[in-house]
Amino acid sequence: MLLSRARDRVNKQMGASRRIDRSFLACLLFLLILIWSNVCAAQNPDLDQFDRAVKYIAEKICTAAGDHASMVLEVRNLSTLSAAEVGGVRRALEGELRNRGARLAAALPADADVRVTLSENLQDDLWVAEIHHGDSQQTAMITVPRARQSAQPNTAPALTLQKQLVWQQTGPMLDFRVAPFGAAQPGGVNRLLVLEPERVALYQSIAGGRQFAGAVQIQHAQPWPRDTRGLLVVDGERFQAFLPGIKCSGTLQPALSASCQQSGEPWPIISEPAKMFAAAFSPRRNYFENQTYGPADWMKQIPATYAWAVESGDTQLWGFTFVDGRALFALGNPPPHLHEISGAGSEMAGLKSDCGSGWQLLGTKTGDWTVGDAIQAYEISVDQAMAVGQPLEFDGPVTALWPSASGQVTNAVVHNLKTGKYEAYGISITCIH
Amino acid sequence: MLLFVVEAARPARRPHYGGILRVEFQETVSSLDPATLAADPAAAAAKEKLMALVFDTLTRLDDAGRPQPSLASSWSVSADRKTWTFVLRDGVKFTDGKALSPAEIAPALRGIHLDWQVTGGVTRSGAISSSWIEISTSSPQPDIPVILAAANNLIVRRGEGLTPAGTGPFRVSEWQPGRRAVFAANEDYWEGRPFLDAIEVQMGRAAREQLIDLEVGKADLVEIPPEQARRAAEHGTRIWGSAPAQLLALVFSSGRPLVEDQRVRESLANSIDRTAMVNFVLQKEGEPAGGFLPQWLSGHEFLFSTAAGPARGREIISQISPLPSTLLLGYDSSGPLEQAVAERIAVNAGDAGIRVSTKGLGAGQTAGVDARVVRLRMVSPDPREALAGYFSSLGVAAAWPSAGAGTPEDLYEREREALENYRIVPLVHLPEVFGLSSQVKDWVPARWGEWRLADVWLEAAAGPPTAGGLSRPHPNDMTGSQERMAGEKR
Numbered sequence: 001m002l003l004s005r006a007r008d009r010v011n012k013q014m015g016a017s018r019r020i021d022r023s024f025l026a027c028l029l030f031l032l033i034l035i036w037s038n039v040c041a042a043q044n045p046d047l048d049q050f051d052r053a054v055k056y057i058a059e060k061i062c063t064a065a066g067d068h069a070s071m072v073l074e075v076r077n078l079s080t081l082s083a084a085e086v087g088g089v090r091r092a093l094e095g096e097l098r099n100r101g102a103r104l105a106a107a108l109p110a111d112a113d114v115r116v117t118l119s120e121n122l123q124d125d126l127w128v129a130e131i132h133h134g135d136s137q138q139t140a141m142i143t144v145p146r147a148r149q150s151a152q153p154n155t156a157p158a159l160t161l162q163k164q165l166v167w168q169q170t171g172p173m174l175d176f177r178v179a180p181f182g183a184a185q186p187g188g189v190n191r192l193l194v195l196e197p198e199r200v201a202l203y204q205s206i207a208g209g210r211q212f213a214g215a216v217q218i219q220h221a222q223p224w225p226r227d228t229r230g231l232l233v234v235d236g237e238r239f240q241a242f243l244p245g246i247k248c249s250g251t252l253q254p255a256l257s258a259s260c261q262q263s264g265e266p267w268p269i270i271s272e273p274a275k276m277f278a279a280a281f282s283p284r285r286n287y288f289e290n291q292t293y294g295p296a297d298w299m300k301q302i303p304a305t306y307a308w309a310v311e312s313g314d315t316q317l318w319g320f321t322f323v324d325g326r327a328l329f330a331l332g333n334p335p336p337h338l339h340e341i342s343g344a345g346s347e348m349a350g351l352k353s354d355c356g357s358g359w360q361l362l363g364t365k366t367g368d369w370t371v372g373d374a375i376q377a378y379e380i381s382v383d384q385a386m387a388v389g390q391p392l393e394f395d396g397p398v399t400a401l402w403p404s405a406s407g408q409v410t411n412a413v414v415h416n417l418k419t420g421k422y423e424a425y426g427i428s429i430t431c432i433h
Numbered sequence: 434m435l436l437f438v439v440e441a442a443r444p445a446r447r448p449h450y451g452g453i454l455r456v457e458f459q460e461t462v463s464s465l466d467p468a469t470l471a472a473d474p475a476a477a478a479a480k481e482k483l484m485a486l487v488f489d490t491l492t493r494l495d496d497a498g499r500p501q502p503s504l505a506s507s508w509s510v511s512a513d514r515k516t517w518t519f520v521l522r523d524g525v526k527f528t529d530g531k532a533l534s535p536a537e538i539a540p541a542l543r544g545i546h547l548d549w550q551v552t553g554g555v556t557r558s559g560a561i562s563s564s565w566i567e568i569s570t571s572s573p574q575p576d577i578p579v580i581l582a583a584a585n586n587l588i589v590r591r592g593e594g595l596t597p598a599g600t601g602p603f604r605v606s607e608w609q610p611g612r613r614a615v616f617a618a619n620e621d622y623w624e625g626r627p628f629l630d631a632i633e634v635q636m637g638r639a640a641r642e643q644l645i646d647l648e649v650g651k652a653d654l655v656e657i658p659p660e661q662a663r664r665a666a667e668h669g670t671r672i673w674g675s676a677p678a679q680l681l682a683l684v685f686s687s688g689r690p691l692v693e694d695q696r697v698r699e700s701l702a703n704s705i706d707r708t709a710m711v712n713f714v715l716q717k718e719g720e721p722a723g724g725f726l727p728q729w730l731s732g733h734e735f736l737f738s739t740a741a742g743p744a745r746g747r748e749i750i751s752q753i754s755p756l757p758s759t760l761l762l763g764y765d766s767s768g769p770l771e772q773a774v775a776e777r778i779a780v781n782a783g784d785a786g787i788r789v790s791t792k793g794l795g796a797g798q799t800a801g802v803d804a805r806v807v808r809l810r811m812v813s814p815d816p817r818e819a820l821a822g823y824f825s826s827l828g829v830a831a832a833w834p835s836a837g838a839g840t841p842e843d844l845y846e847r848e849r850e851a852l853e854n855y856r857i858v859p860l861v862h863l864p865e866v867f868g869l870s871s872q873v874k875d876w877v878p879a880r881w882g883e884w885r886l887a888d889v890w891l892e893a894a895a896g897p898p899t900a901g902g903l904s905r906p907h908p909n910d911m912t913g914s915q916e917r918m919a920g921e922k923r
Contacts, residue, residue: 078728078735117735119728119732119733119735120732121729121730121731121732121733121816122497122498122729122730122814122816122880123497123498123499124732125732126731126732126733126841128732128733128735128736130736139736139842139845140842141733141840141841141842141845142841143841221524222621223524223621223622223623223624223625223626224625225625225626226448226622226624226625226626226627226628226887226888227447227448227625227628228625284620284626285450286447286448286450287447306447323449323450325449325892345446345447346446346447347446347447364446365446366446367446368446368448368874368875368890369446369448369875369877370874370875370876370877373446397446398446399447
């Protein structure tokens with residue numbers, strides 16, 4: 001993969017250059033391609049490291065075996081490289097050896113018997129060449145930075161729940177919001193606001209990618225809770241970031257700016273003015289305390305929760321995940337009964353859709369953060385939460401699940417255990433009629 | 434009136450605060466002071482696990498063994514790699530309330546590394562000040578951030594108490610040397626208070642007692658000897674094993690006439706069937722060892738053969754005349770595994786025509802035997818540091834490349850040189866194995882066995898108090914009157 005990926009990248013660039021106006025002189029085109037290829041190679045560390053390793057091993061083999069020596073080359077794999085990647089290494093090595101004048105034989109007798117083992121240690125791949133030449137044996141080694149990554153599934157197959165990868169980064173991410181530019185800006189261009197434990201970062205969509213556009217630090221006198229949580233609220237060009245014991249208020253224009261201060265202000269569960277509903281978040285823990293602010297007294301009795309889901313329509317549908325591990329839903333205001341949602345974990349959010357009742361609960365799975373997770377949609381009836389559609393699987397725990405302002409997309413942050421990265425997904429529901 | 438009840442805890446996913454983790458050790462730890470060394474490798478390992486609860490290092494190693502910020506938030510190195518500057522994390526306090534400062538760290542590091550020049554200070558730029566430590570060495574040292582992550586570089590503050598203060602996720606709340614310890618959560622830990630309220634440690638518990646305690650729910654985390662791991666798992670015990678991070682090796686004594694002839698050592702080394710040792714003695718919990726460093730760490734261990742060669746052993750011994758008399762092979766008499774391995778070696782040696790008898794040795798006893806079976810602990814997940822640790826334990830003098838870690842070939846060469854005279858014969862790499870209760874969540878230790886208990890939480894931990902007297906008298910009935918306070922017995 002290392003080789004093919006790097007080569008593919010170079011080939012794509014070469015392909016692009018070939019599309020340049022054919023009126024260019026052929027030699028100029030060739031020169032451009034050559035330069036372009038070299039530039040790409042120089043900028044691609046994977047390819048650099050790979051070529052460096054191939055050249056190093058080939059040089060060691062040729063030095064030990066002698067000029068124009070015949071040799072039998074065995075390449076074996078003790079690493080997690082795939083068969084295709086091992087084949088790529090073999091081909092590259094054979095090519096380099098031939099370039100240096102070596103004559104590759106299919107079987108002994110030959111001047112040298114060479115075994116190259118593709119091994120790996122804790123940090124890197126390790127290529128080891130054992131060169132038997134006459135009575136002597138030499139060993140050469142080189143480390144190759146490990147660059148393999150798992151494939152990133154980006155959408156669920158024909159299921160009602162869909163995920164769209166919005167962003168990924170190596171550091172922790174608490175929440176994110178896609179913030180469209182105002183009407184004056186060209187359509188299709190948007191900005192991404194990412195809440196991290198120590199900063200709010202802004203990225204701008206440019207040419208199909210996202211470019212860092214600034215960040216503001218979050219000052220906090222106390223250490224964050226070990227499982228730090230945070231919530232972003234974006235309203236036009238202004239935003240608010242809620243973190244344990246801290247609230248930041250800022251603007252996106254003309255440049256990203258914010259000021260943060262100690263605050264016990266409750267976090268908004270629903271921010272629509274007519275249905276303002278908020279819950280106080282513990283400044284030293286990872287849950288909402290039993291102090292809620294809403295239109296009904298009964299809300300003040302709700303014990304500590306990890307998550308809330310509130311339908312913003314008229315039905316008054318509620319979902320809660322409590323710190324004791326229960327996931328419950330309720331209908332009505334006040335709701336006369338609570339009903340358990342079997343198998344649901346600690347994250348929960350509501351999602352508007354065109355399916356079924358028009359509002360579904362999304363819940364994560366039980367377990368802990370050492371294993372993969374899934375988001376399941378539930379259709380709520382009077383006394384039952386029915387799982388609908390297939391769960392949306394992830395390669396790590398869902399560490400945050402917050403509704404978006406529109407209610408039609410839910411933002412999920414996933415800590416991918418395979419890549420170690422934090423991934424931001426927009427979760428939506430598509431109906432299959 | 435709407436009512437909510439706090440029932441028995443159920444599986445959630447987000448970490449849950451509260452609860453006491455009950456840990457049991459076979460070893461006894463008499464002091465938590467990093468300055469006092471535990472001679473026995475097993476005792477040293479137990480002590481390191483406890484010290485890591487209370488103390489931090491300037492750097493720490495991630496899962497790939499690469500240094501990451503800890504008490505040092507960043508660092509830089511001079512072009513000649515002789516001077517390293519570490520910026521101290523702002524706002525960190527010891528559990529006695531004193532702020533972390535260069536004045537505490539610099540003298541401590543100087544005391545540990547006599548060849549380092551360590552200075553520290555505070556740089557002020559307007560309203561912002563930053564504390565730093567500068568380490569200078571006479572030769573290039575590319576591994577300083579890795580070295581600083583090791584347990585011998587834990588940052589402590591010595592006050593009036595018996596145990597120095599640390600900056601770690603827990604603080605000592607009870608200490609009965611060699612018997613029992615309780616560690617309470619450090620509410621002000623710079624990385625966030627741990628999820629557990631406390632960790633209760635019982636020391637000196639035999640392996641069998643630990644397993645029983647786990648099975649009857651008296652313990653949450655216990656040690657399991659590798660050779661018993663398979664049986665425990667078959668009985669339904671939740672097991673976690675590290676990558677092989679211990680080494681059992683055969684070490685020949687110096688100055689013993691019977692083994693001064695290298696051919697005797699080589700013959701005995703060839704006779705050993707490591708695969709059978711792993712399969713039968715260790716019940717497949719381990720790997721045959723050809724080198725000091727396991728394959729997962731070095732990537733080059735496959736170059737050292739682990740195959741048994743009894744025929745070669747017989748051939749070599751047949752060249753010696755007269756045949757050596759019976760070799761005396763010692764083992765730690767408190768270690769059943771060491772005894773089983775020693776007896777296995779004696780059987781293999783007999784097949785090759787070498788007479789070997791075994792003898793249990795007391796703690797620290799090394800004299801009077803021709804060879805010993807020793808258990809060694811990997812001191813670092815950094816290959817160079819790990820190899821240096823083994824060499825130090827075994828008294829192997831190795832010439833390290835002056836440029837620090839050097840190339841993979843340098844490391845391989847050092848290892849090969851140390852093995853070529855058959856004074857030390859690696860036998861098997863062993864994992865550390867632990868038994869866990871089902872309540873333990875987010876148990877994600879490092880691959881090499883280092884615990885990360887600040888991240889662990891307990892499923893059965895009680896939820897936070899719920900003010901307002903919320904309870905539920907009957908499932909789903911939210912209008913009844915049988916209210917009880919949260920936590921009341923039914």
